[in-house]
Amino acid sequence: MKKWFQLFLLITLFLVGGCSSAIIEKVDVYGMESFSVVKGDSLISFTDSDAVDDFVKAFKKAQKEPGIVDMVDPEYKVEFGEESYYLWISEEQGTIMNLEDTNTIYTFSKNSAETIYGLLN
Numbered sequence: 380m381k382k383w384f385q386l387f388l389l390i391t392l393f394l395v396g397g398c399s400s401a402i403i404e405k406v407d408v409y410g411m412e413s414f415s416v417v418k419g420d421s422l423i424s425f426t427d428s429d430a431v432d433d434f435v436k437a438f439k440k441a442q443k444e445p446g447i448v449d450m451v452d453p454e455y456k457v458e459f460g461e462e463s464y465y466l467w468i469s470e471e472q473g474t475i476m477n478l479e480d481t482n483t484i485y486t487f488s489k490n491s492a493e494t495i496y497g498l499l500n
Contacts, residue, residue: 406434406459408499413452414465425498433494434459441475441485448484450476455499470496 410421425431434457453465453476463478473487473495487495 401460403431403435403459404428406431406457408466409456409458411453411456411465417456423499430498431459433498437473437487437491437495438462438464438475438485440491441473441487444484444486447482448476450474450484466495468492468496468499 404426406425408423408425410418412418425434438457438459450465450467453467455466455468456478457464457466457475465476465478465481467474468487470493471489473492475485475487476483477485
């Protein structure tokens with residue numbers, strides 16, 4: 380009986396946890412002139428599920444870099460769900476910074492950088 384209860388509890392936690400996570404349906408990308416100035420008419424919205432998934436996966440898999448950073452002005456600001464990030468991107472590398480923590484950066488894998496760069500160019 381105890382094993383059935385544990386299994387029931389585990390399944391319940393899995394279902395509740397899975398249902399409470401937000402589903403991202405859109406990614407908005409703005410060109411930036413500086414940390415505080417968005418380029419006029421620069422909004423690109425991605426609603427295709429494959430493109431949205433590519434952004435979400437790249438951002439979730441980005442690796443935190445040690446230390447406090449001082450970065451040049453960002454190329455882009457990316458918004459999805461309740462998250463906002465600054466983005467620096469090239470074919471070879473990508474770096475993001477959460478607007479809630481501008482002392483920390485995260486870097487993309489080469490594959491993620493290529494994917495996101497391809498979507499933006």
